[in-house]
Each structure stands twice: as structure tokens, then as C-alpha cells.
Amino acid sequence: MPVGAHGSVDGSRGWRTQLLVLDVAPQDGHDVLLVEERLGRQEARFDEVPMALVPAPGPGTGPLRDAVRTLAEQVAESLPGLPGGAATDLARRRAPQDQGRRDLVLPRAEGPDDLPNTLVKALHQLGSSYLAVQGPPGTGKTYTGARVIADLVAEGWRVGVVAQSHAVVENLLRCVAAAGVDPAAIGKQPSTEQVVAHGGPDPQAPWTWLRSDAAIAEFEDGDGGSGWVLGGTAWTFTNRNRLPDEPLDLLVVDEAGQFSLANTFAVAGAARRLLLLGDPQQLPQVSQGTHPEPVDHSALGWLMDGAATLPERYGYFLADTWRMHPALCAAVSRLSYDDRLRSAPAASRRSLSGVEPGVHGLLVEHGGNAVRSAAEAAVVADLVRDLVGRWWTDPGDADAPTGRPLRPEDVLVVAAYNAQVSAVNQALAEAGLHGVPVGTVDKFQGRQAAVAILTTAASSPVDVRRGMGFLLNRNRLNVAVSRGQWCSFVVRSTALTDYLPGRPAQLAELGAFIALSTAHVVHLGRSVVPVAF
Structure with a gap:
């Protein structure tokens, strides 16, 4: 208190x-x-x-339930056959269908720069079905999606953007505006938090705030055949008072690796076509309802059915990352993407003096720690001190294309637990290092820095309260180490991997973590150079 x-x-x-x-x-x-x-x-x-704080009840699910019930009734009425449409194609894991209800022959991109045009062509050929795009870290998924939306709006398409949270929707809408769409043609209803906690939505947002159902209806009526973009959550696209009489031309599901399959079925009726953008290999749903198996998957997770990368018949895998150096990319690709992810040429033009690119392990001896390790926090502070001031060159940095000293904010620290966040912040403060972003992995999805550091805190498997499955989860490891542009460090206890898992999947996770954290072990000194382990 x-x-x-x-x-x-x-x-x-x-x-x-x-x-x-x-x-x-x-x-x-x-x-x-x-x-x-x-x-x-x-x-x-x-x-x-207050005496105590308890979670408030979630938003009512009535509109979502009604939308799913409508879909179920359509399926029942068509038995023994099945109706065509994005939801049923997705549920059946059927390949995207063209306008003749045949498997869509996907046009091929001539290179990464041609991908937005290729997706536009594919969507023109798509019938009442879906198209999937998997975008690993740094591959420009949001940029590509925004370019596609901008091109289609210019052609008069009515496009919806839906995601798990208002923040994700607004991030894509900002990119849509940056791609050249008039703010008057981009609409979104403010969230309750924006109205209550912040006194109203951001007046500088590059879109039109729609504060009532009537305002939404007026926005959708627009100027006859002009295109527009409407952003919202699943509640927006299952509320009949907020949707035009005719289905949208396209509904874009952003972060479809986090958006539940049940909610995807609910919103599918709002549009003729679905475009699923996301990556199930990164963090799972940040908030989850109670859905029975198998609809407890995310939309993309269901479609990929345990595969690390999207099968070609379902859509497109973005294989080029502009974020990670080839050495770092190779480790991430091996960890999470079946070695299909590669580094774009621009990513290899960066450099950090005296530091090898890639993923490096820093092993620390300590004992009895579950969620907080002062020893690891001290090593993190020493590592940051060693890195800050080294010459960092990024030709893409408009302010310093020829290089500059690395700053504290160029190093990002991911801690496995909130208690370790506190320990690292304390160690950095005592070392006089201020401005270093520190947080748990869920705080940094979508972020990047020259160097990323992961600290796991726990001393041994016996000390891990939430189980080794949480600590060694490939999705969380993927997000943590892929924040780096040049290199990433894994700071962990020497005894953390001293156990024998009871299941093959757990053994595979353990092996992947050992390979990631011991392939190149480093020591702190005048330079950070890999040494033999």
C-alpha cells in the first residue's frame, strides 16, 4: 500500500x-x-x-454468439452439402477458392517489393473465401497489409480492419494513412478506455473518429462509389447497426495468429473475403475466451495445424526480414521457421564494433532463484555497459547514416518475469545506465533494437514455478531474440537445462533452447567475442 x-x-x-x-x-x-x-x-x-481489486466482467459476447449461430444455421440449412464462404473454407482447411469455387492459383511475386501488387492480384481473383499471409519478425507484414489496403481503397473497395485489440487496429490504420489513404476515408470508433481514461480519443489521429452508430452509418454511405476503411474489434463487425447492408469487399484480420478462430467465424459474415495477416510462431492470444477444442486455436494457428510455416496452398509466407542480420536471422529461422526465413540484403549493412552478429549465450552460476536473479541482473548491467558507446552503423538511420555511438535505448532487455524486470531496472540504475527499455516479452512484440538481451532468472528446473514449458516456449523465445537487429544475448543459469523432459515435444523445446543459448557462448571483457563452449 x-x-x-x-x-x-x-x-x-x-x-x-x-x-x-x-x-x-x-x-x-x-x-x-x-x-x-x-x-x-x-x-x-x-x-x-479499495479493499481489493478483482477483474471486471468482460464485454458481452451476445453479438458474437449471434453471428456464430447465424453461420451454424446456414451450414445446417445446406446439409448434406456445405455452403461456400470464407468461414467454411477456413473451417475445412480448404485452399482459398476463386470466383468459380476452384482452388485459387496464387500469382507469384517477382520479389519482396512486388508482394503488395501480387496480393492485390490474388484478392481480385479470390471468390467468397479467405487468403492467408504469415509474416515473421521484421518481414514488413503491417507495411505490406497497409499497401494492399491503400491500393484497394483507391479502386473503391470497402475494407474492414479487425484485431484482438484497439491498439493493433490503430497501428495498421496509421500505416494505411501513411500509404496515402485520406484520413476522411479511414474511420474508427474510439474505445471505452480512450473516452474514460484519457478524456477522449487522440485528436491528431490520422483518421475520422466515429463516436456513434449514426456516425458510422454516415461514414459508410460516403460518396457513392468511393472506397473506405473501417477499423474495429470483433464487436464492431458483429453489430448489425454498424455494418452496411451489403457485405464489405474485404475484412483484414490483423495479428491473425492471436485472433481466435471462434471470433474469426463470428466476423466472417461481415465481408465477402477475409485476409488473414499474422504469425502463430510469435506470441499466442493475449486475452482468451473459453472456447472448446478445436476452436481454441487462433485463426492462422488452426489453418497451419502445427506447421512452423504456412503451407503454400493457403497463401503467402513472407521469407525476407529487413530487421535481422543474416547470422541472427539464421538462428531464428532454425528455431521457428524451418530454415525458410532469410535476411534481406539491407540487414547485413549494419555493424556494431567489436561485437559478432548472431545469438550469444552468457552463462551465469547462481542458485535458489525462481523469478528474480540479482546475479543475472548484474551481468545484464555489465553487458549493457560494455555495449553502450560502441560504434553502431545503420545506413537506414536518416539522422546518422555513417554511424554513431550506441545509446542505452538501443539495447532492449526482455525478462522472463516481472520480478526480474525490477531486478534489472535496479541493477541498471545502480550502474548509472538510464533509458534502457526493460520488460516482459509481451511488452515488446513489434519492437526492435540494435541489441536484444533475454534474461531467464530461474536457477534450475526445480525453481521454475510455472514449469519449464513456459520458460522454454519457442514462441516466447522467438519474440525475445528476434527483437535484435545485430545480435541477441541469452543470459541464463548454468544449471537451467539440467533435467530430462517426460515428453518428446518438451525434449525438442529443451534441445532448441540449448542450441540457441550455447552455440556461441561469450564472456565480458574488452570486446564481446564468441569463445568455444
């Missing part, structure tokens, strides 16, 4: 519901919450903190 704060003596503050969590930040081994409570009418101010 904050210094000077006190709780309700008689418990009268225990049942209040008008509370919003504005921020959660680690501090001294604890999670510190910043909360806002709204006073009722004519209610006096108070200084007692």
Missing part, C-alpha cells in the same frame, strides 16, 4: 465498481497499480484505497 494510504475501516469501499486501472509498473519487486475511481453524483471525495 502506498505510504500514507489507508483502507476502509468498515469495508464500505469493498464493492465499488467504477474503477479503471491506468497503469501497471514493476517497482522494488512489486507491481504498482495506478487506478482511477469515478465519483458518483454529489458524492464526497474520499482518501481510502
Whole structure:
């Protein structure tokens, strides 16, 4: 409890519901919450903190349930056959269908720069079906999706953008605006948090805020045949009051590796075509409903059915990353993409003096630690101190194309647990290193830095409270090490891998982690150079 704060003596503050969590930040081994409570009418101010915080009920799922029920009724009415459409094609893992209900012959891209044009051609040939695109880290998935949307809007298409969160939707909408779409042709309803917690949506956003169902309807009516883009969550695209009478020409599901299959079925009725953009090899759904097997998968996860990369018959795998140096890319490709991911030429033009590119292991001896290791935190601080000031060259940096000293903010630290985030922040502060981004892996998806550092904290398998499956999960490892442009470091205990898994899949995960963290072990000194292990 904050210094000077006190709780309700008689418990009268225990049942209040008008509370919003504005921020959660680690501090001294604890999670510190910043909360806002709204006073009722004519209610006096108070200084007692709540007795406890419990999660608020989620949004009502009625519209989503109704949409899925409508789909189920359509399927039942067509038995013993099955209706055509994106949802049923996806459910059957059927190849995308052309306008004649034949397997779509996918046009081939002549190179990475030709991919947006190729996707536009494929969508023109697509019937009432879906098209999938898997975009590993740094491959330009969002850029490509925005270019495709911009080209189609210019042709008069009505496009929807849906994702698991408002933040993901708005990120793609910003890229759509940057691709040249008029803000007046981009619309989105503000989220409740934007209205309540921030006093209203961002007035500088490059789109039109639609504050009511009537405003959405007016936006969709537009100028006759002009194209537009409407962004929202699954609730937007299952609310009949917010959709035009005719289905959209295209609904883009962004981060489809996180968007549930059940919600995909729900929103599919809003459009003639679905474009699934995402990567199931990165983090899974950040928030999950309770869906029975097998619809507990994400949309892309269901389609790929355990494969590391998207089968060619379903769409496109973006094979070129502009983020990672070839040495770093090779490790990530081997870990998560069946060696199909490769580095674009531009990524090899960067350099960091005295540091080899790739993934390096830094092994630390410590014991008895479960979620916080001061020893690893100290090593991370020493490593950052060693890196900062080295000459970093990135020809793509418009401000310093010939190079500059590496800054603290050029190093990103991923900790396995919030307690380790606190330990690393403390060690960095004591070392006088400020501005280094530190957080758990879910905070950094979509981010990049010259150097990424992963610290696992736990001393041994016996100490791991959430199980080794959490700590060695390939998706989490993939996101952590692929944040780096030049290199990534895995800081871990020497005894962390001293155990024998009981299942073949767990053995494969352990082997992958050992290979990743011991292929090139380094020591701290005047230069960070791989040494034999």
C-alpha cells in the first residue's frame, strides 16, 4: 500500500465498481497499480484505497454468439452439402477458392517489393473465401497489409480492419494513412478506455473518429462509389447497426495468429473475403475466451495445424526480414521457421564494433532463484555497459547514416518475469545506465533494437514455478531474440537445462533452447567475442 494510504475501516469501499486501472509498473519487486475511481453524483471525495481489486466482467459476447449461430444455421440449412464462404473454407482447411469455387492459383511475386501488387492480384481473383499471409519478425507484414489496403481503397473497395485489440487496429490504420489513404476515408470508433481514461480519443489521429452508430452509418454511405476503411474489434463487425447492408469487399484480420478462430467465424459474415495477416510462431492470444477444442486455436494457428510455416496452398509466407542480420536471422529461422526465413540484403549493412552478429549465450552460476536473479541482473548491467558507446552503423538511420555511438535505448532487455524486470531496472540504475527499455516479452512484440538481451532468472528446473514449458516456449523465445537487429544475448543459469523432459515435444523445446543459448557462448571483457563452449 502506498505510504500514507489507508483502507476502509468498515469495508464500505469493498464493492465499488467504477474503477479503471491506468497503469501497471514493476517497482522494488512489486507491481504498482495506478487506478482511477469515478465519483458518483454529489458524492464526497474520499482518501481510502479499495479493499481489493478483482477483474471486471468482460464485454458481452451476445453479438458474437449471434453471428456464430447465424453461420451454424446456414451450414445446417445446406446439409448434406456445405455452403461456400470464407468461414467454411477456413473451417475445412480448404485452399482459398476463386470466383468459380476452384482452388485459387496464387500469382507469384517477382520479389519482396512486388508482394503488395501480387496480393492485390490474388484478392481480385479470390471468390467468397479467405487468403492467408504469415509474416515473421521484421518481414514488413503491417507495411505490406497497409499497401494492399491503400491500393484497394483507391479502386473503391470497402475494407474492414479487425484485431484482438484497439491498439493493433490503430497501428495498421496509421500505416494505411501513411500509404496515402485520406484520413476522411479511414474511420474508427474510439474505445471505452480512450473516452474514460484519457478524456477522449487522440485528436491528431490520422483518421475520422466515429463516436456513434449514426456516425458510422454516415461514414459508410460516403460518396457513392468511393472506397473506405473501417477499423474495429470483433464487436464492431458483429453489430448489425454498424455494418452496411451489403457485405464489405474485404475484412483484414490483423495479428491473425492471436485472433481466435471462434471470433474469426463470428466476423466472417461481415465481408465477402477475409485476409488473414499474422504469425502463430510469435506470441499466442493475449486475452482468451473459453472456447472448446478445436476452436481454441487462433485463426492462422488452426489453418497451419502445427506447421512452423504456412503451407503454400493457403497463401503467402513472407521469407525476407529487413530487421535481422543474416547470422541472427539464421538462428531464428532454425528455431521457428524451418530454415525458410532469410535476411534481406539491407540487414547485413549494419555493424556494431567489436561485437559478432548472431545469438550469444552468457552463462551465469547462481542458485535458489525462481523469478528474480540479482546475479543475472548484474551481468545484464555489465553487458549493457560494455555495449553502450560502441560504434553502431545503420545506413537506414536518416539522422546518422555513417554511424554513431550506441545509446542505452538501443539495447532492449526482455525478462522472463516481472520480478526480474525490477531486478534489472535496479541493477541498471545502480550502474548509472538510464533509458534502457526493460520488460516482459509481451511488452515488446513489434519492437526492435540494435541489441536484444533475454534474461531467464530461474536457477534450475526445480525453481521454475510455472514449469519449464513456459520458460522454454519457442514462441516466447522467438519474440525475445528476434527483437535484435545485430545480435541477441541469452543470459541464463548454468544449471537451467539440467533435467530430462517426460515428453518428446518438451525434449525438442529443451534441445532448441540449448542450441540457441550455447552455440556461441561469450564472456565480458574488452570486446564481446564468441569463445568455444
